[in-house]
Amino acid sequence: MHCATHEPAPILDIMNIRALILLALLAPWLSAFAAPDPQRILAASDAIRNPGQPFSVAVTLTEYQGGKQIDASTLKTYSRAQERGGQFASLVRFVLPARDAGKLMLKNGNDLWFFDPSTKATVRLSPQQRLMGQASNGDVVTVNLAKDYQAALLAEEDVQDGERRVRKSYKLGLKASAPDATYASIELWVDAENDRPLKARFFADSGRLLKTAYYRRFEPQLGADRPTETVIIDGLTPQSVTVMRFSDYAWRPVPDAWLHPDYLPRFQPE
């Protein structure tokens, strides 16, 4: 009877086990030298801007031209992540100025609707149509960038944040990966210490700078330190600045019905 022997195999197994143990022991040390995962940083930064459950927040928009205040308005937004795709859908209620009170904007990706209570008309909008002065429709609603953009690490560098302090940051380059992404590309600076978004520059297909945003005044809101102000500087006319203040954060159920255009005439604010 021919007896088969497998002597080399146990030796290899022992070597493999030793290698694995060594690798496990060295893993924490090696990871310090591994390149950070840009998509993880982007997702972590999203989680700081956006609460993980349906919520409402009041948004005060203050518009400046050449340093002089030219307008102010107040909105209330109700947002929640959609089951399909995970992107946020938002209902925006206009509060001030008084002539706009009660108007509604529903944004669900590129499905964009506007309801005017005085005419009872629910009108489909194109993404190009802008309702709120200098701020775009996308500026006032919640967006998960990680769902629509692919991130790459461009640099690790010092950057001035919205409170004019120098912070160590990861500079991410975001390329649109979803067909309905608002911007062709974004440069995003994320605090290397705590994943807070610090600054972003938004670009069109042509490469033209559309706007620069600074995230600031981080305060504890709905379980995390979140930016309660965003300063938006127009890319073409940098004298046009919008300061967006977020207040009255609250967990708020956002039923399916609220995200349906046919419901807008029946919407009842709390």
Added chain:
Amino acid sequence: MQPVARPVLNLLLALTVLSPAAARADDTDADALSLTSAPVESTQRATRLFIEGAIGRADQRYQPGWRDLSRVSVDLSGSFTLATDWRAVLSDRLDAMDPADPGADHVVNSLREAYVSWQQGGGATVVDLGRVNLRYGPGYGYNPTDFFRDNTLRTMTTVNPLALRENRLGTFVLRGQRLWGDSAASVALAPKLASRRSDDGLSIDAGATNNRDRALLTFSTRVTERISTQVLVYKESDLPAQVGASATALLADSVVAYAEGSRGREPDLLSRSMALDAPRETRNRFVGGLTFTPIPRLSISGEYQYNGFALDKAGWAAAGATGPAALSAYLLEAQRRQELASRDAWMLYATFKDAGVKNLDATALLRFNAEDHSRLGWLELRYLWPRVDVALQLQQQGGRQASEYAFAPYRRSIQLLAAYHLD
């Protein structure tokens, strides 16, 4: 790279970094970061109230010279929670006009909405009872699927079709709506409450909107993120059921397309205006248009409108030949029913927010009767302060004799409006 080239390149890069442009950008950001938010205001607002006054002059077609126009309006709307899942809605407008509309009082009240509403499941089921403004159709200037539109205007304060809807009366209905997923269905029952409309300016005028039994079924669905549709079936006493459908589509980031149509069997509009017992015919109504937004604050809508029950080219010629009384009755009937008076028509509607100057809004409207080639132009410039609007409106209409827009009592008019918005 040549050895000499690298230091030169480094120098150029350094100069770029230190260039005045880069410094200016940093300075601009620093300036912007010194700006602060306006005070945070309460978001609790249950009512809207504004007072509007207008004065103007009109060039009279059938009288010599110009005549003065004036109007004062008070507009109130509000929504109030009665109990969990219950709320009440009230919307009312009072217009004092000089001159009054033909056959109307100088002071006219429009009780636009007064109803109670019950909701369950976060709004998945809604039941309304009372006078409800049910408006359907994506068209700007004409809505064939807006089946509750006739007799809903007690006053004509503007020719702007969007602003006209602000005066519109709702209909007394029992209405239920169910929403699920991407779809919605509703049923509305509107009983007959009076036989004819009231001439009393302060009447709630149930006879204007509920002078026959009516019912409407609707079903709407989101086909894709970019396409939505609605199907409607409408029935009123003494007439066969009508069917209607509408759709909106996002064609590009700056283009929205819309269309709506209905098909019914009824007498033509001229016969109705003359109260003739004319045979019923099956015909269509249709609107199709595009809204183009070339820059974020400018939108231009072009719309084709068709009414198979209205006068065609030969009809306009014949109606003109029968004398002004018949044509006047026809146009008043079209206005009363909010019907298109012409078989074919075109409309251009443009809005330009912050038109060159912050808070200056420009709106322009051009209507063209494709059968008799008469036309109407309307332009508004409106400046917005936080609580006050001031607007200048210009209107001109004309065409050959006995055509739609050349028949109106005024050739042209100018109006100055001021509105004060209260919280």
